[in-house]
Amino acid sequence: MSNLVVLPIIIPLLAGVIVALFNKKVAVTRTLTKLFSILNLGVAAYLSWIVFTTDSIILETGEWVAPYGIILVADPLASLLVLTTNIVAVACAFYAPHSLSLRQETHYFYAFYFFLITGVSGAFLTGDLFNLFVFFEVLLMASYALIVLGGERIQLRESIKYVLINLFSSILFVTAVAFIYGAVGTVNMAQIAERVQIQGQDGVLTTVAILLFFVFATKAALFPLYYWMPKSYIVPNTVVSALFGALLTKVGIYSILRVFSLIFVHKLELTHETFIWIAGLSMLFGVIGALSTNNIKLIIAYNIIPAIGFILMGLGVFNQDGMSGSVYYLVHDMIIKTALFLIVGVIAYVAGTSDLRKMGGLIHYYPGLGWLLFVAAFVLAGIPPFSGFIGKLLLLQGTLSEYEVVITIIALISSLLILYSVMKIFIRGFWGEKDETGKYEKKSTKGLIGPIVYLLAFSIFLGVGAEWIVPSVESISTYLLDPEIYIESVLKE
Amino acid sequence: MEIIISILAGVLITTGIYNLLQKQFLRIVIGTVLLSHGAHLFILTMGKLKRGQPPILTDGVTDYTDPLPQALILTSIVISFGITSLLLVLAYRTARENNTDNMEELRGTENE
Numbered sequence: 001m002s003n004l005v006v007l008p009i010i011i012p013l014l015a016g017v018i019v020a021l022f023n024k025k026v027a028v029t030r031t032l033t034k035l036f037s038i039l040n041l042g043v044a045a046y047l048s049w050i051v052f053t054t055d056s057i058i059l060e061t062g063e064w065v066a067p068y069g070i071i072l073v074a075d076p077l078a079s080l081l082v083l084t085t086n087i088v089a090v091a092c093a094f095y096a097p098h099s100l101s102l103r104q105e106t107h108y109f110y111a112f113y114f115f116l117i118t119g120v121s122g123a124f125l126t127g128d129l130f131n132l133f134v135f136f137e138v139l140l141m142a143s144y145a146l147i148v149l150g151g152e153r154i155q156l157r158e159s160i161k162y163v164l165i166n167l168f169s170s171i172l173f174v175t176a177v178a179f180i181y182g183a184v185g186t187v188n189m190a191q192i193a194e195r196v197q198i199q200g201q202d203g204v205l206t207t208v209a210i211l212l213f214f215v216f217a218t219k220a221a222l223f224p225l226y227y228w229m230p231k232s233y234i235v236p237n238t239v240v241s242a243l244f245g246a247l248l249t250k251v252g253i254y255s256i257l258r259v260f261s262l263i264f265v266h267k268l269e270l271t272h273e274t275f276i277w278i279a280g281l282s283m284l285f286g287v288i289g290a291l292s293t294n295n296i297k298l299i300i301a302y303n304i305i306p307a308i309g310f311i312l313m314g315l316g317v318f319n320q321d322g323m324s325g326s327v328y329y330l331v332h333d334m335i336i337k338t339a340l341f342l343i344v345g346v347i348a349y350v351a352g353t354s355d356l357r358k359m360g361g362l363i364h365y366y367p368g369l370g371w372l373l374f375v376a377a378f379v380l381a382g383i384p385p386f387s388g389f390i391g392k393l394l395l396l397q398g399t400l401s402e403y404e405v406v407i408t409i410i411a412l413i414s415s416l417l418i419l420y421s422v423m424k425i426f427i428r429g430f431w432g433e434k435d436e437t438g439k440y441e442k443k444s445t446k447g448l449i450g451p452i453v454y455l456l457a458f459s460i461f462l463g464v465g466a467e468w469i470v471p472s473v474e475s476i477s478t479y480l481l482d483p484e485i486y487i488e489s490v491l492k493e
Numbered sequence: 494m495e496i497i498i499s500i501l502a503g504v505l506i507t508t509g510i511y512n513l514l515q516k517q518f519l520r521i522v523i524g525t526v527l528l529s530h531g532a533h534l535f536i537l538t539m540g541k542l543k544r545g546q547p548p549i550l551t552d553g554v555t556d557y558t559d560p561l562p563q564a565l566i567l568t569s570i571v572i573s574f575g576i577t578s579l580l581l582v583l584a585y586r587t588a589r590e591n592n593t594d595n596m597e598e599l600r601g602t603e604n605e
Contacts, residue, residue, distance in 0.1 A: 181561070
């Protein structure tokens with residue numbers, strides 16, 4: 001039974017190896033990729049169903065009892081995120097064949113795609129801090145390969161910066177793990193949490209906590225560590241950008257959420273108070289970045305930063321509503337960011353450019369695409385009844401009940417500006433006179449629209465079906481606010 | 494002994510950071526290598542060095558070597574070895590394609 005936990009990690013790993021073997025036969029790899037990603041989605045859905053209806057599942061690998069062996073923990077948060085990851089992955093698997101060039105496909109795109117999913121699922125499921133580092137490296141290695149796929153001049157230029165910044169923060173991660181091991185003598189997260197509780201979170205441990213925050217904040221692209229992110233996320237193919245935007249930064253913010261709700265929760269006035277300010281600055285700077293540019297992919301890439309800010313804000317206030325909001329917003333944002341990246345990918349493809357100044361009047365040729373973007377912008381900005389609204393409502397209830405008025409105002413203003421930044425694509429790209437020069441001859445968007453509709457359907461379901469989803473999310477936040485449950489379920493004392 | 498190794502790790506990390514801040518690709522790559530060496534030495538120090546005992550834990554035995562840091566280092570060394578080789582290839586290709594190995598000339602201002 002508990003072996004179920006390892007399946008969302010093993011299946012993509014095996015699938016990656018298998019599709020690498022059939023590399024030259026593109027038709028075979030495409031079919032296999034779709035089949036395996038749907039299989040993995042099924043397994044993830046079954047896993048989360050079991051976890052939500054019964055209890056967390058703990059896998060002690062090799063029968064080594066909890067603090068000694070490596071453990072995998074499928075608790076409600078982890079399994080929900082693995083499920084969301086796979087929802088996103090399926091959309092990308094179906095979008096990829098229509099978006100990539102044949103050369104990119106035969107250069108092992110599908111294999112690295114599966115390795116990326118392996119790393120992301122592993123990072124969500126692991127219950128061991130060093131193992132988290134290893135899974136980070138797995139997903140980063142896959143992302144290094146994906147970001148250079150195609151090997152254009154500009155791509156190489158941005159990816160070397162991407163690799164360097166991630167390598168640097170990984171080394172800091174190892175150092176932080178070493179510090180923790182020196183201070184509490186374990187790398188098992190539940191045991192670290194227990195020992196920090198007993199020893200008390202003294203100056204050394206708080207410093208290590210901030211070092212860890214620095215590492216995860218670099219991966220999650222928070223203010224002031226986001227500078228590497230937007231430009232490097234726009235250089236690869238759209239489907240790769242979508243995967244990065246949906247998954248990589250979210251693994252960073254998930255780690256912050258986990259570490260600062262489980263382990264370092266004894267100096268809230270020092271750590272979590274700071275988070276609120278960092279969250280506010282991330283929202284402002286991210287949205288300013290999004291408004292500053294005319295490149296449609298860059299607009300969406302900059303919009304990742306305020307989303308991470310929103311999630312961190314919920315953690316910062318650290319109460320029931322705030323944490324529910326963070327978890328809800330995390331799931332919502334993974335889905336909608338993928339959808340938006342895929343949409344701008346189609347727009348850039350049909351318009352032949354990603355520069356807003358060079359397009360206009362697309363609505364006459366692609367009305368469906370225009371309305372999809374319109375709906376996606378509403379979902380992102382949080383117009384009821386879509387999912388962004390529920391997430392922001394929970395978050396703002398959380399901040400207001402702690403009387404954090406300034407951050408609430410910043411959050412509301414930045415939501416409005418997010419709406420404007422995405423609507424700018426709609427207004428400048430889709431409105432306007434019909435272009436008669438034949439510049440936008442009707443190009444086939446076959447296969448590109450399906451995955452977007454599928455993702456938006458999930459987003460709309462998250463918003464309209466909030467009555468069914470919010471209770472589960474609130475049970476997750478109750479769970480996160482009480483570290484004892486996690487510690488007991490892992491160490492079984 | 495721990496103090497000496499800690500200082501050595503500190504020196505390695507300092508020189509690593511200095512090299513990382515240079516403009517030339519090769520220096521940057523060497524910087525990351527030094528940095529990771531520093532971090533690895535640091536993990537080893539955290540498990541206390543050279544107690545001269547086997548890594549076996551039985552009831553009643555108080556003298557034993559901690560095997561965990563060595564397992565952690567091994568994993569970490571393999572990873573950083575892989576990334577260094579990738580980084581070398583990437584740096585070479587980038588320098589070839591962009592006709593420069595100076596970071597300042599690789600800023601990219603298309604979207605500003």
